[in-house]
Amino acid sequence: MLAPLRRLVASWWFRQSPSRQDRLATLGPLISVLLFLAAIVSAFWYLRNEEIERETESVKRDTEIAQQQIRLRLIENQEQLVRIAREVVTRQIDAHEFSAQAQAFARERPELTHVTWLSARRERRSSVGAAGFQADGLMTADSDDPSMPMPNQSNAAEIAFEAAKERRQPVYSPPFADANGTTVFQLHIPLIDRGGFAGVLIAEYTVEALLRYYVPSEVATRHSIAVLDARDQVVSSTVTPMPGQVLRRAALVHEVPLAPALNGLVLRGQGWRTSIGLISNALFWLVLALAGLTVWMLLGTWRHMRRRTQIQNALTLETNFRRAMENSMLTGMRAMDMDTRITYVNPAFCAMTGFSEADLVGRTPPYPFWPSDRREENARLLQQELQGRSPSGGVEVKIQRRDGSQFDARVYVSPLVDIKGKQTGWMTSMTNITEAKRVRDQLSASHERFTTVLEGLDAAVSVLSVQPPELLFANRSYRLWFGADPAGHALLAGGQLVGTTSRRGLGDTGDHGDEVDDYSGLPAEALTDIGADPREVYVESLAMWFDVRARYLQWTDGRLAQMLIATDITMRRHAEAQAALQAEKAQVTSRLMTMGEMASSVAHELNQPLTAITNYCNGMVSRVRNDSIDRDALLAALQKTAKQAERAGQIIHRIRAFVKRSEPQRQPAHAADIVEDAVELAGIELRRRSVAIHTYVAQRLPQLMVDPILIEQVLMNLLKNAAEAIDNASLPTSRRHIELRVVPKHSAELGGQIEFSVTDMGPGLPDEVLARMYEAFFSTKTDGLGIGLGLCRSIVESHQGRIKAENLYNGSLVVGCRFAFTIPVTITSEQLRHDGAGSAQRTEPTTP
Numbered sequence: 001m002l003a004p005l006r007r008l009v010a011s012w013w014f015r016q017s018p019s020r021q022d023r024l025a026t027l028g029p030l031i032s033v034l035l036f037l038a039a040i041v042s043a044f045w046y047l048r049n050e051e052i053e054r055e056t057e058s059v060k061r062d063t064e065i066a067q068q069q070i071r072l073r074l075i076e077n078q079e080q081l082v083r084i085a086r087e088v089v090t091r092q093i094d095a096h097e098f099s100a101q102a103q104a105f106a107r108e109r110p111e112l113t114h115v116t117w118l119s120a121r122r123e124r125r126s127s128v129g130a131a132g133f134q135a136d137g138l139m140t141a142d143s144d145d146p147s148m149p150m151p152n153q154s155n156a157a158e159i160a161f162e163a164a165k166e167r168r169q170p171v172y173s174p175p176f177a178d179a180n181g182t183t184v185f186q187l188h189i190p191l192i193d194r195g196g197f198a199g200v201l202i203a204e205y206t207v208e209a210l211l212r213y214y215v216p217s218e219v220a221t222r223h224s225i226a227v228l229d230a231r232d233q234v235v236s237s238t239v240t241p242m243p244g245q246v247l248r249r250a251a252l253v254h255e256v257p258l259a260p261a262l263n264g265l266v267l268r269g270q271g272w273r274t275s276i277g278l279i280s281n282a283l284f285w286l287v288l289a290l291a292g293l294t295v296w297m298l299l300g301t302w303r304h305m306r307r308r309t310q311i312q313n314a315l316t317l318e319t320n321f322r323r324a325m326e327n328s329m330l331t332g333m334r335a336m337d338m339d340t341r342i343t344y345v346n347p348a349f350c351a352m353t354g355f356s357e358a359d360l361v362g363r364t365p366p367y368p369f370w371p372s373d374r375r376e377e378n379a380r381l382l383q384q385e386l387q388g389r390s391p392s393g394g395v396e397v398k399i400q401r402r403d404g405s406q407f408d409a410r411v412y413v414s415p416l417v418d419i420k421g422k423q424t425g426w427m428t429s430m431t432n433i434t435e436a437k438r439v440r441d442q443l444s445a446s447h448e449r450f451t452t453v454l455e456g457l458d459a460a461v462s463v464l465s466v467q468p469p470e471l472l473f474a475n476r477s478y479r480l481w482f483g484a485d486p487a488g489h490a491l492l493a494g495g496q497l498v499g500t501t502s503r504r505g506l507g508d509t510g511d512h513g514d515e516v517d518d519y520s521g522l523p524a525e526a527l528t529d530i531g532a533d534p535r536e537v538y539v540e541s542l543a544m545w546f547d548v549r550a551r552y553l554q555w556t557d558g559r560l561a562q563m564l565i566a567t568d569i570t571m572r573r574h575a576e577a578q579a580a581l582q583a584e585k586a587q588v589t590s591r592l593m594t595m596g597e598m599a600s601s602v603a604h605e606l607n608q609p610l611t612a613i614t615n616y617c618n619g620m621v622s623r624v625r626n627d628s629i630d631r632d633a634l635l636a637a638l639q640k641t642a643k644q645a646e647r648a649g650q651i652i653h654r655i656r657a658f659v660k661r662s663e664p665q666r667q668p669a670h671a672a673d674i675v676e677d678a679v680e681l682a683g684i685e686l687r688r689r690s691v692a693i694h695t696y697v698a699q700r701l702p703q704l705m706v707d708p709i710l711i712e713q714v715l716m717n718l719l720k721n722a723a724e725a726i727d728n729a730s731l732p733t734s735r736r737h738i739e740l741r742v743v744p745k746h747s748a749e750l751g752g753q754i755e756f757s758v759t760d761m762g763p764g765l766p767d768e769v770l771a772r773m774y775e776a777f778f779s780t781k782t783d784g785l786g787i788g789l790g791l792c793r794s795i796v797e798s799h800q801g802r803i804k805a806e807n808l809y810n811g812s813l814v815v816g817c818r819f820a821f822t823i824p825v826t827i828t829s830e831q832l833r834h835d836g837a838g839s840a841q842r843t844e845p846t847t848p
Helices: 003-014 018-089 095-108 157-166 209-215 217-222 280-326 346-355 372-386 434-456 476-482 487-493 572-599 598-624 632-660 671-688 708-728 767-770 788-798 829-833
Strands: 112-119 123-128 183-193 195-205 226-227 234-237 252-257 266-271 330-337 343-345 395-400 406-417 423-432 459-466 471-474 505-510 533-539 544-554 562-568 665-669 692-697 704-706 737-747 749-761 802-810 813-824 840-843
Touching: 018 095, 018 183, 018 195, 018 209, 018 217, 018 226, 018 252, 018 266, 018 280, 095 112, 095 123, 157 183, 157 195, 157 330, 183 209, 195 209, 209 226, 209 234, 217 226, 234 471, 252 280, 252 533, 280 346, 330 346, 330 459, 346 395, 346 423, 372 395, 372 406, 395 476, 406 434, 459 487, 471 476, 487 533, 487 544, 487 562, 533 598, 544 572, 665 671, 665 708, 671 692, 671 704, 671 737, 671 749, 704 708, 708 737, 708 788, 708 813, 788 802
Parallel strands: 692 737
Antiparallel strands: 112 123, 112 195, 183 195, 226 234, 226 266, 252 266, 330 343, 330 423, 395 406, 406 423, 459 471, 459 562, 505 533, 533 544, 544 562, 665 704, 692 840, 737 749, 749 813, 802 813
16 A cells, blocks of 8 residues: 555656755755644643633533522412412402511511512502511602502513503513612502403512622632623622622623513623633743744755755856857957967857867967958057057957858957956957948948939928027028028928927918917927928018928937928929919909890990980970970979989999909808899899899898809809799790809708709700810800800809709600709707708799
């Protein structure tokens, strides 16, 4: 049985490493001592717990004995009182005989203070004191005796009286202090006469006498027995403390109720340990001290062995690390003694030169890796290095490999000193710099090309450090315009660098005010990716416009800098100004052409009020000559003449305002007013061509921020084109009408908009016309110039709007065309809900 186990343990032991065996051999005695100490402590602890359990059981037993003695006495007294009560109820005894029996009962029971007979109305019939004599002063209704039940009070006696009356069985009262200050409780025996309550017999007990007479003396000598009330206060005890001394709570306590009273009184037994504790045992401390000393010595031995093991492991790791570092490093290492004989080379040195360690160790100059044509130069450089006169940055030499190829290397030589501070040789490190030289030459050439490109740019390129403001780079164009002054950079940047708080001498298309750059307090890495929106800056001193683009970057020395690229856009700004001027002239020309095309309609429209004026005047002259007109008729004719003249003036005023050349000016305007003016002007042409118009303008539209004349021009052009398409197609009357609608729209892409749409019932537009109708000088009219719709598109898009055209179909048949353009505004949900509510509609006549 033990042999296999022994072989298993031996096999496990020999599988462990020597260091682990040493550690286990050291920990074995330590674990044995700790187990011995644990066994001693457990033994002491077990004996102590056994003693405590034995003493606890003794206290419990004595407490229950005292409870049993008191319980038997109370039950015996209760049975005697019940017998007396039965005789009282059956009238076998009267009050005199009751007193005699009560006296005999009380003399044999010292725990009673008195025995009293009360009627149902709490009247005393008889009362006997503790000595067995008649006590006339007890239990009187006119006294303040707490032992007397008093109606409408809540003392203990009254509570027990009411309980006995209600339950019709013996009741114990709660404990209370009697007239002498002694803690007592009462037993109330109800007197039931033919089913009715006739009073009670009261027996009053003192708690102290119960303990004194009915706790056995052998129990009182072994343990302290006490009675506690409901508040855990000691009422009486077999042990009386010294005056002014408070008994401390015992370690061993057992509590039982004071049966059969069950009135809140508790019988407590208390005991104290007689033997010394575990902490006070000298033998325990001696064993503990010896065990602690043994543990300390074993721990010291274990720590010493562990330290030696750690040192050995550290030495092994250090050796392995140095060997691994030498073998893995890319730098060639070579050691020489004082006679310049090679004593060590690492694998990297052998890999660089192509020679093995055996080929190099022990060799003296000239070394086999020196080129044959450079041996004298290399020998001179070696002597210079050995004399300590080599530069701190190392020496560049040519190295020849075993296969005859050569490469550039940088060599560093330093003295090799032992642990005593004595020089024993030289240590040389060698690095292949062939690729580094090639990259350096390429970078130099790239930098030269980059500088040439920047110098040849027509744009000004400058780099200014943030703190302090210093011009780090400026190309030829920057120096030509601003010299070498960093103020030119700040001028282009608009004062956005620290230290340049305002833009002096420049005009800016944006409203930036006095700006201060707060980027100087932030990390450079977080700002190099931050760019700036392009800005157009006007420099007064040069009378030039520049398109400026700025970006933060980290300069080669780590400083945060700002790079600016400023392109001359003076010619572009002049061209844009000329284009705007030409567009304005085109708009005016378009309106003049529109009025030219409507000239006959305008003449016809003006001819009506002028003819009416002539007729009114001729009529008044004839009637004045015939003296057949009175004053009222003359005034009525003059008023009609003035109204026709006013009508003609309004027509001329509207035409003049429409064709008047003025600068485009955006202002708040209402869509209804623009539509009304456009329809009134277009109505002349529509009536000439017998085309009706229906207008629909939604209520509660927001204000437009537009040039009303330009928007009116767009509407005029669309209405005129629709009328011409209907008239040229010779359509019947049912299709000779145009619908003009103005409603709010909203989309997720464009937001709020006001849409103006012109819908006709004409023949529509061919697909090729829809594709090219916005091209300049493209027109389907024989006498058209092709600038109308293109101009309309320019006007709408200058207001950030969109214009579109589409044919209307009934199946595959074209039944009309719809032109619509939008102007962006801010539209509320309430305005969208009231799109069709209460809109205004007006219909122009179809005949001239």
